[in-house]
Amino acid sequence: MVAGEASGDALGAHLIESLRERLPNVQFTGIGGPRMIEAGLQSWYAQEDLAVRGLVEVARHLPAILRIRRGLLRRLQAEPPNAFIGIDAPDFNLPVERALRGKGVPTVHYVSPTVWGWRRGRLKAIRAAVSHMLVLFPFEEPIYRAAGVPVTFVGHPLADEVPALVNRAAMREQLRLPKQKPVVALLPGSRVGEIELMARPFIEAAGRILAKKPDVQFVAPFVTRESRQAFERVLYELGARKLPLSMLFGHAHDALASADVVLVASGTATLEAALFKRAMVVAYRLSPFTAWLLRRMVRVKAVALPNLLLGEFVVPEFLQEEADGENLAQAVLNLLDDADLRAKLAVRFDLLHQILRRDAARRAAEAVIGLMSAAASPAGMPAAGVPAARIPGAGS
Numbered sequence: 001m002v003a004g005e006a007s008g009d010a011l012g013a014h015l016i017e018s019l020r021e022r023l024p025n026v027q028f029t030g031i032g033g034p035r036m037i038e039a040g041l042q043s044w045y046a047q048e049d050l051a052v053r054g055l056v057e058v059a060r061h062l063p064a065i066l067r068i069r070r071g072l073l074r075r076l077q078a079e080p081p082n083a084f085i086g087i088d089a090p091d092f093n094l095p096v097e098r099a100l101r102g103k104g105v106p107t108v109h110y111v112s113p114t115v116w117g118w119r120r121g122r123l124k125a126i127r128a129a130v131s132h133m134l135v136l137f138p139f140e141e142p143i144y145r146a147a148g149v150p151v152t153f154v155g156h157p158l159a160d161e162v163p164a165l166v167n168r169a170a171m172r173e174q175l176r177l178p179k180q181k182p183v184v185a186l187l188p189g190s191r192v193g194e195i196e197l198m199a200r201p202f203i204e205a206a207g208r209i210l211a212k213k214p215d216v217q218f219v220a221p222f223v224t225r226e227s228r229q230a231f232e233r234v235l236y237e238l239g240a241r242k243l244p245l246s247m248l249f250g251h252a253h254d255a256l257a258s259a260d261v262v263l264v265a266s267g268t269a270t271l272e273a274a275l276f277k278r279a280m281v282v283a284y285r286l287s288p289f290t291a292w293l294l295r296r297m298v299r300v301k302a303v304a305l306p307n308l309l310l311g312e313f314v315v316p317e318f319l320q321e322e323a324d325g326e327n328l329a330q331a332v333l334n335l336l337d338d339a340d341l342r343a344k345l346a347v348r349f350d351l352l353h354q355i356l357r358r359d360a361a362r363r364a365a366e367a368v369i370g371l372m373s374a375a376a377s378p379a380g381m382p383a384a385g386v387p388a389a390r391i392p393g394a395g396s
Contacts, residue, residue, distance in 0.1 A: 001030040001041060002072070002096065004050035004089030006190040006223050007268040009033030011110060012087050014157045015368075016040055018361035022369060029081070031072065044072065048224075050092055065092065073099055080105050083372050087111060090122070098129035106375040108368055110134040115143060123147040132371050134364050137309060138355065152367045155358025158268070162253065162275040164353065171257040175246060177217055182336050184209060185259035185278075186220040186245075187252065187269045192230045197285040198265050199234035204325025205263060206243055209332055216336075218245040219259065221252040260342070261335045263328060266303050266317065274306045275353050277346035280315050281331040282306075283323035309352055314345060 003012040013035035016028055020040065028040055033047040045068050073096060076084065083106045086093025090113040097107040109130045115122055126133070126149060133144050133151040144151035172179050186206065188198035206218055222228035228247060235241055248255060252269070256262060256276040264270050266284035273280045282304040302308050304317045316331045318324075335342060 001028055001032060001036065001085045001087065002089065002093055003032045003036060003047065003087035004092055005047070006033060008087040008089060008111070009035045009047060011157055012036040012041070012085075013039040014161075014361040015085070015087075015110065015364050018365035019368065022365055029075075030084075031068075044075065050089060069096060072096065076100060076105075077103060082106070082376075083108060083368060085110055085368065090126075094122075094125060094129045098125070101129060101131060104375075106131045106371045108132050108134060108371060110364060111136060112140045112144070123149070131375075132367055134367060136356070136360070139309075152363065153358070154363040154367070155360040156271065156356040157360040158272055158275055159353055159356035159358070160360055162272070162353070164350070166257045166276055168257060171254055175219065175248075175254060175258050177219065177246065177258055178215075181215045181217055182213055182261075183217045183219060183259050184332060184336075185255045185262045185264075185273075186218055187255070187262060187264040187273075188220070188231065189265040189267065190223045190227065190269075192224075192226050194265055195227050195230040196234075198283065198323075199231045200238070201283065201285070201323050201325050201328055202263060203231075203234055203238050203240050203243070205328035205332065206245070207238075207240055208325055208329035209336075210243065212329075212333055213336065216244070218243060219248065219255045220245060221248040221250060221255045223250065223252075225249070261332050263332055266305075266319075268305070270315075271305045271309075274309075274349040275356075277349045277353075279335045279342040279345050280306070281328055281335065282315055282317040283328055284317075284319055285323050286320070306349070306352070309355075310348060314348055 001012055003009050009032055012032050016036060016039040019026055029042045029044065031045045031047055031050065032041045032043045037043050049064060049068060069092060080103060084097060084100050085108045086097050088111040093109065097109060101107045107130055112133060112135045113122055127147060130149060133149050134154050135141055135151060136154065136156045138153050141151050141153040169179050172183065177183055186202050188195050188202045209216055220231065222231065252272065256273055256278055259278055262273040262278045262280040264273055264280050264282055266282050270280060270282050284303065302313060302317065303319065304315055306315050307313050307317065318327050
């Protein structure tokens with residue numbers, strides 16, 4: 001198993017646990033983060049070495065990334081696994097999957113690349129590399145069926161993990177936040193590189209919000225000590241250390257549960273905010289050259305997952321130069337001042353939650369075991385020690 005970032009680490013940990021329930025003696029090796037390691041993965045390399053986003057940023061780290069991939073392939077080809085599962089990180093994982101599939105190893109790719117958004121030509125390469133694709137969103141399944149790639153819509157593990165209803169008052173009490181004052185959660189990203197780009201506009205927005213609403217409180221969770229330190233450096237640079245801000249180590253879900261409005265960097269965290277039924281403002285910045293290239297390649301109008309999944313702009317999103325403190329602050333203030341809109345958004349997000357709640361880890365594990373069983377026994381009979389498993393299709 002190989003997961004290249006924090007969101008993939010969470011998906012991988014859920015899948016490891018579900019597979020272990022069905023195959024108690026299974027062993028996991030590859031690359032993963034703290035959650036996968038805790039679940040039982042032996043990680044051969046640090047996941048942080050792969051967690052690079054942006055075309056220019058990847059180019060700078062490319063020699064080290066290629067060294068890791070060569071080393072990983074040497075080990076896997078010397079002792080082939082019963083299956084390889086690449087979790088997201090398509091530019092890293094798909095070449096690994098193609099090489100291993102050519103040697104007879106069943107390959108699973110968990111989380112679709114954004115072929116619906118850009119680089120649709122990758123479907124041909126995916127068909128050559130992937131024995132079975134596991135997708136998180138329902139609109140992705142027909143794309144792969146049409147391209148001849150075996151696929152299963154499994155739902156999203158976060159939709160299984162997040163409760164349908166969250167007690168905001170109880171969470172504020174737990175975090176020692178005021179129950180009656182407005183609370184804004186700041187989620188500037190999980191990677192240090194993201195935070196270095198997003199911290200300044202987020203902190204500047206927080207200062208403007210505070211000037212308009214002196215009783216507002218802020219809460220910001222960070223995945224690692226390094227990401228928190230990167231954010232704190234910008235706090236000091238801007239002279240904003242007196243912001244009424246509670247910084248958490250982890251506990252992103254607690255921060256979301258406590259908030260009235262979320263200011264969030266585009267990515268999986270926007271889906272988490274939607275599952276918590278929280279109004280949000282989405283922002284993102286890349287290096288100027290990366291952004292210039294993507295503007296000429298991307299086919300979709302929206303980037304925030306809630307907007308993509310619901311098929312309309314339900315939450316405001318600000319990209320690149322538009323993601324400045326003034327715009328972000330005004331958008332957050334608009335939501336804080338409009339309780340009716342926040343309630344309507346909660347209803348839309350509840351529907352989305354129901355669509356994505358499918359017991360994803362179970363469905364993914366069944367698909368993996370079914371693929372392993374079929375590979376071990378071409379005649380269709382389960383191999384010894386590998387139980388037969390139905391591979392669920394859409395709606396099953």
